Amino acid sequence: MKILFEKRKSTSVPALFLVPLFSFMVSLMLTGLVLIIFGTNPFSTFSAMAKGAFGSSNGFSETLVKAIPLMLTGLGVAIAFRLKFWNIGAEGQLTLGGVAAAWVALFLSPSIPSALLLPAVLLVGCLAGALWAGIPAFLKTRLKVDETLVTLMLNYVAVLFSEYLYYGPWRDPKGYGFPGSAPFPDEAWLPRIMGRAHIGIYFAVVAALILWVVFKRTRWGFELSIIGASQKAARYQGIAVERNIFLAILLSGALSGLAGASEVTGISHRLQQGLSLGYGYTAIIVAWMSQLNPLAIPFVSLLLAGILTGGDQVQLMMGLPSAMGIVMQGLILFPMLAGSLFTEYRIKFIRKQPKAACVEGEA
């Protein structure tokens, strides 16, 4: 018997849903295995995680808190990945967005009317994220410099820069040596809707809807899809490949910048350590598990945020390492990747007919 792989003309729709679901199950099983090895009951751990993340309004609001930056950065990463621009710099773009938002909130607030302060803070956050993503986008489209490394390296630079600010010149003189800036004025606080969860959730959902429409219904989205499929084909059709990639990556960075701005204005109300808890990296998992579909991203973000919140809960309750949630997320991607074989290829089993007939004849 022979196995043939035939490239599908369009991706299989059932596989599009089944592969992420199956991958999540496999990740549960593998994590369960790790837990058993370390002498912990996986069933009670998983149920404690689920209860911790979704079982109470308090837990659910914490899950939302984590889902908001995941949605925004996940959307940003998805835009870039659709173009095969491997932007793994969402972490840095988020951080710089937070820094810039903090700058406006801390130093420009006296000169901006209070009603306009919050929009200004968020807008500058977006611009900073776009600027930070613009560096690798410029290097890639103008000089063909590999974007994977540049985006990643800029994460470290952005985080170190923010550290410099809150340990150094921006440090709160009344902070008793605590590393962090002074708190923002109240007008620069993002309204909250449930627990610590803030209206950033609306930005994220609206952004997901807009992006879905852009990709499905607009000319620009159509052009981006062609570029993503084949740059060569796009060039033949007269699409300005470089300019479109550059603009799309600015948008990608702006979404991560917005995530950073809404973190500082919605959660910490100051610039301090732990602005991003690795959201920019988890965003890669969000984007890939959503198969780069903007509409799937809010749901996948909720699931992954739930894993993180649940991970924190079992750390408190059962003394398990907080990194368990991260391990579980990491394990989702492997089956996802293996599964892409089934979404992109049709598998055919071919019996070698003549030979079989011959054997029967002999018998």
Added chain:
Amino acid sequence: MDLITSILTITIRAGTSLVFATIGEILTERAGILNLGIEGIMLMGAVTSFAASFYSHNLVFALLVACGVGAFMALIHAFLTVTMRANQVVSGLSLTLFGTGFASFLGQKLGPQSNNFRLVGLKGAKFTPINVEALSQIPVLGALFKQDILTYAVYLIIPLAWYFLYKTRPGLWLRSVGEDPQTADAMGIDVIKTKYFYTILGGILIALGGAHLSLSYTPGWSENLTGGRGWIVIALVIFSMWNPARSIWGAMLFGGINAVQFRLQASGTNIPASFLNMLPYLGTITVLVVMTWWEALSKKIGAPAALGAAYMREDK
């Protein structure tokens, strides 16, 4: 003179893990496989070998553990990208995300009960520098002979890897798989097996690079011990133009940046530590831009032509 010698000594020490990983990645990429999982593999190599050295006090065993872990993680990458034809970039990223998380998990779980199951702050067996008596007295160059045994191993691995790649038959086969798998296949080389073999061998070398960090350079375990070295290695591979012999220069450059950073910090400079710590990352970006610009001028710097592409055998 003493200052230069001491900077050079630290440079070589800091460069050792980079050379291990760079040669590992060169071999992998020569087989046409881009492995972006270096950071994850190094971290896993570092945490497991440190745990092994803590419990067994046996450094050989610790290195073997790192080799096993590196081989296993690279096997995952080979399976996903070669057999399942998954995207190499995303598979490598997954390996790094998973490795980072799992290393941090193990660091909070593998320790003794007395340390709340943590590995942070513990001391295990470690490699110490062995001075080659007469040679280590030579001014400046004596720095080469005040190193630990893994660094001495690097002095051997660099020429060996170069000789293997350019002067032996299997080395030629390896290069042909990365350049033109169809032709290699037609010549009777088992492309799939070659890709698996060198991805795994590369993973072993990368994990040893991680082990050098936790067993010698900064003995012990701490979260994100590698601090992005795994990513710097990817730039170093480009910097060495996929030639193991040239891996020395990149490792010296980045080892040197580390050493200067270390020196400046110790001397109490006015430059904030945050900015000094940015140097390796800004250096990496600079290296990349310069190399890319150079490639544009001279057409080719040596990237394997079929790097990153999934190989699909046509039916005969």
